[in-house]
Structure formats: C-alpha cells, structure tokens
Amino acid sequence: MDAQGMLELWWTVPAGAALVGYAGSLAGLTRPQRAVWVTARVVEVHRPAHGDSKRPGIPVTVAFQDPSTGREFRLRHAGRNGHVVAAAWVGREFPVRYPRRHPERFHLMLDRVGEERGLGGPNCMLLLLLVGLVVQTFVARGWPDGLICLGGLLLVVGALSRDRQHARARAVLLDEAVAVPGRVVAVIKDTYTDGEGDEIVDHAPVVAFTTREGVHVTALCREGIAQPQLSLDRDLTIHYAPADPAVFTPDLDHDRRERASAVRFVVSLLLTGIAAVGLGAALLNGLLPVT
Known part of the structure; x- marks a missing residue:
C-alpha cells in the first residue's frame, strides 16, 4: 500500500481508540471504574499568595477515609492531582478517586457525573x-456533502451542549442571591506568549467573603471585577x-450578560448547523449553482 492509501486509513486510529475505550467502559476496566471512590471533606483552606500562578486554583487540605482499612488520610490538593478548586471553605465536600491501596495518589473531582x-x-x-470525517467529506465529495456533514456535526454538538442547562441552573440559584461584603485578598496571574511572541498576562483576583451562615469562602473570581490587576485589597x-456559595458574582448584570452569551453561542451553533444542512441540500439538488 502506498502513502496515499495509508493516509486514507487515518480514521482507523481514532475509531479504534474510541472502540477500545467504550469496550473497556462496558467491561468495567477503565481507570475510574477500577478506582476507589470516596467523599472528601475540606479541612483547611490555603490562601494563594499574591502573584502566584492561578493554575493550582485554591489549595486545600482534604480528609477522607479509606474504606478498606478505615484509616483517615489528610492530604493537600493544589490542582496537580485532579480538577482545580475554584471556591473553597472548610466543610465543603468533593468526590475523590484513587487506585486501590494507594490513597496518596488521589484525584479530586468536582462531580461524579460523566466521570465514573x-x-x-x-x-x-x-x-x-467526526471532525476528520467532515474534512474528508469536503475533500473527497465536494461542498454539498461537506456542508451537510458539517451542519449535522454542529447540530449534534449544539444539542449535546450543557451550556444552556448550566446557565439556567445558575440563574435559578442567583435569583435568590444574598449580598455580603467581600474583599480581594490576592491577585494571581499567569504569563503566556501568543503566536507573534507578544507577552500576555492573565490576572485572576482571589476574593474572600463570609456568608450569613458564618461560612468563610475563598474563591477565584475570573469575571466581574474591573481592572483585576489593580484590584488587591x-x-x-x-x-x-x-x-x-460557590455560585457567586460581584456584578449581577455582568453575570447575566455572560449567561446570555453562553446561550446565544449554543443557539448560533444550532442555527449555523441548520443553515449548513439547508445550503448543502440546495447545492446537492441543483437549486443553487456550485462554484
């Protein structure tokens, strides 16, 4: 087989990997399925230092019990093993998974849904x-079929997106929002270099506030604070x-705009998908000239 023929079989790699993964899940052999899952409780919240990287999130110490031995472990989590904690307080609970007999190799998860x-x-x-097949359809079969496949993919992605559900759920929670005083206790940052070599600094304020129930919350606040680089104290x-309390905002109007933007993006995916399918069908049936 020549190089051209081998390139045409590119789809076997992602297809094979997906089949192996789904088969492993059905057989209960994936790493999360073989792991021990327990509930961990935050016992200490560590405030990030001003100027630190925001990648570790809010460092916390969690405590959990190994069901096989009954031993309790208190381990620090700083974003390197599992998901980043964006809001923390003593007593907050997270699901934790780890290999059997190795609790020190735990991974902190924000949710069990879709993870187990x-x-x-x-x-x-x-x-x-799917993306590769769409590209190949454009190349091998032309614009009409390619547009129909692209539109179908956009419709699937838009239909499966959870952004609308998240926006609605957040709106319901913030409809009952309570206002309390807060303070920016640190500004953490990361420096990136764009494709042209320019340096980009991304700032994220760390806010602290106390709920009316007396819970002390420390959280990253990526949106809603003007001039975040100058917001310390x-x-x-x-x-x-x-x-x-993990659902909060310093600016309700800004939060509403962000939620509306997320919904508009999903709607635009669906409308673009419908338009692509319609245009592809029109070209395929000769209703429009193919250039």
Whole structure:
C-alpha cells in the first residue's frame, strides 16, 4: 500500500481508540471504574499568595477515609492531582478517586457525573473522528456533502451542549442571591506568549467573603471585577447563592450578560448547523449553482 492509501486509513486510529475505550467502559476496566471512590471533606483552606500562578486554583487540605482499612488520610490538593478548586471553605465536600491501596495518589473531582465510567477519552476520540470525517467529506465529495456533514456535526454538538442547562441552573440559584461584603485578598496571574511572541498576562483576583451562615469562602473570581490587576485589597459586594456559595458574582448584570452569551453561542451553533444542512441540500439538488 502506498502513502496515499495509508493516509486514507487515518480514521482507523481514532475509531479504534474510541472502540477500545467504550469496550473497556462496558467491561468495567477503565481507570475510574477500577478506582476507589470516596467523599472528601475540606479541612483547611490555603490562601494563594499574591502573584502566584492561578493554575493550582485554591489549595486545600482534604480528609477522607479509606474504606478498606478505615484509616483517615489528610492530604493537600493544589490542582496537580485532579480538577482545580475554584471556591473553597472548610466543610465543603468533593468526590475523590484513587487506585486501590494507594490513597496518596488521589484525584479530586468536582462531580461524579460523566466521570465514573471513564468515557472522557473515548468521547474525545469520537469527536476527533467526526471532525476528520467532515474534512474528508469536503475533500473527497465536494461542498454539498461537506456542508451537510458539517451542519449535522454542529447540530449534534449544539444539542449535546450543557451550556444552556448550566446557565439556567445558575440563574435559578442567583435569583435568590444574598449580598455580603467581600474583599480581594490576592491577585494571581499567569504569563503566556501568543503566536507573534507578544507577552500576555492573565490576572485572576482571589476574593474572600463570609456568608450569613458564618461560612468563610475563598474563591477565584475570573469575571466581574474591573481592572483585576489593580484590584488587591479592593472591597466588593459579593452576591452568592445560599444553596451553594460557590455560585457567586460581584456584578449581577455582568453575570447575566455572560449567561446570555453562553446561550446565544449554543443557539448560533444550532442555527449555523441548520443553515449548513439547508445550503448543502440546495447545492446537492441543483437549486443553487456550485462554484
């Protein structure tokens, strides 16, 4: 087989990886399925130092019990093992998974939904396969078929997106928001270099506030604070959801605009998908000239 023929078989790699991943999940052999899952409780919150990287999030010490031995472990989490903690307080609970007999290798998870079956990798391979097939359709079969496939992919992505549900859920929580005083206690940052070699500095204020129930919350606040690089020691009014203090904002109007923007993006995906399918069908049926 020549190089051209081998290139035409590119799809076997993502397809094979996805099939192996889904088969492993059905057989219960993925890493998350073989791991021990427990609930960990935050016992200490460590405030990030001013100027630190924001990648570790809010460092916390969590405590959990190994069900096989009954031994309790108190381990520090700083974003390197598992998801980043964006809001923390003593007593907050997180799901934790770790290999059997190795609690020190724990991974902190923000949610169990979609995590326990180990489908993240196979789903990524499936998406890569679909994107590749769309590109190949444009090349091999032309614009009409390519547009129909592209539109179908956009419709699937838009339909499966959870952004609208998240926006609605956040709106419901913030409808009951309570206002309390807060303060920027640190500004953490990361420096990137763009494609032209220019340096970009991304700042994220760390805010601290106390709920009316006396819970002391430390959290990253990536949105809603003007001039974040100059916000250290700035006093704020924090609006938080009593049902979940991790849902908060210093600017309710800004939060509404961000939620609306997320919904508009999903709607635009769906409309673009419909338009692509319609245009492709029109070209395919000769209703429009193919250039």
